[in-house]
Every structure is written in C-alpha cells, then in structure tokens.
Amino acid sequence: MDKKLRRYHQLKQKQKEIEQELAELRSEIIDHCKECEVSELEQGGYRAKLVFQERKEFDDKKLYEALPDPEVWRMLSRADTAKISSLVTLGIISDEKIKDTYAIKQVTMLQVDKK
Structure with missing residues (x-):
C-alpha cells in the first residue's frame, strides 16, 4: 500500500x-x-482555434428572490447553471422569471488539433 x-x-x-x-x-x-x-492559427502541423462562448453566472440572492417557491429552490439548493438550464428546458421555471439573476461572462476556449 x-x-x-x-x-x-x-x-x-x-x-x-x-x-x-x-x-x-x-x-x-x-x-x-x-x-x-x-481566431485560427496553423503552425508546424498543428491548428489552434479560439472558440468564444457565453456563460451565465447566477447570483444566488437574486435567483432566490426570483424563485420564491421553496419546492423549486430545494431542487436547486444553490445556483448550479446545469440544473437551472434543465429546469428551464423542462418548463419548471421560465427564462423570463430569472432574466435578471445572472450576468453573462465571455469565455475563450482553445482547441489545438494535429493536422
């Protein structure tokens, strides 16, 4: 051991x-x-590509105020972006109801592949 x-x-x-x-x-x-x-670069047999994404960063307090139903909040327990997206997709909560509870963050992803 x-x-x-x-x-x-x-x-x-x-x-x-x-x-x-x-x-x-x-x-x-x-x-x-x-x-x-x-946003793309080829060098020495490799290709790099920048992929730009937007991510939502939720504010727990604002989200709790927008979702006062304790049953919904219990499903979340905290502002988990994946869980919130699932609840929106399932129609349990609406985009309109949570529109002011998050900020959009720009994220740059890097992909490097061999040619």
Whole structure:
C-alpha cells in the first residue's frame, strides 16, 4: 500500500505541474492569437482555434428572490447553471422569471488539433 500511496502522490504532483503548464501555454497562445487578431492559427502541423462562448453566472440572492417557491429552490439548493438550464428546458421555471439573476461572462476556449 505504501507504494500505491507514494505513486498516487507523485502523479497528483505531476498533474498539478502539467495543469499549470497547460494554463500558461493556453494563455500565451490565446494572447498571441488576439494580438494577431485571428481566431485560427496553423503552425508546424498543428491548428489552434479560439472558440468564444457565453456563460451565465447566477447570483444566488437574486435567483432566490426570483424563485420564491421553496419546492423549486430545494431542487436547486444553490445556483448550479446545469440544473437551472434543465429546469428551464423542462418548463419548471421560465427564462423570463430569472432574466435578471445572472450576468453573462465571455469565455475563450482553445482547441489545438494535429493536422
């Protein structure tokens, strides 16, 4: 068991290092694309593509005020975007009712593929 614990710890450390390096590279690639004012870039057999998305970030207090029904709030328990989207899709709550409870955040996703 000692070897498994040691290996697990080593892998978690390596994972942290890899995630940090990925974040740094992602940031540098996105910055380069923005400086060049391009959303796609091909270089050395690889293609990078920036995908722009909008995400809703809900305010718990505003959402609770917009959804005073305790049964609906119990289904949510907190502002979980996926759960809220499901309740809207199912018609349990309406977009109109929650329209002032979130802010739209612009997110840039990076996709890198080998050609």
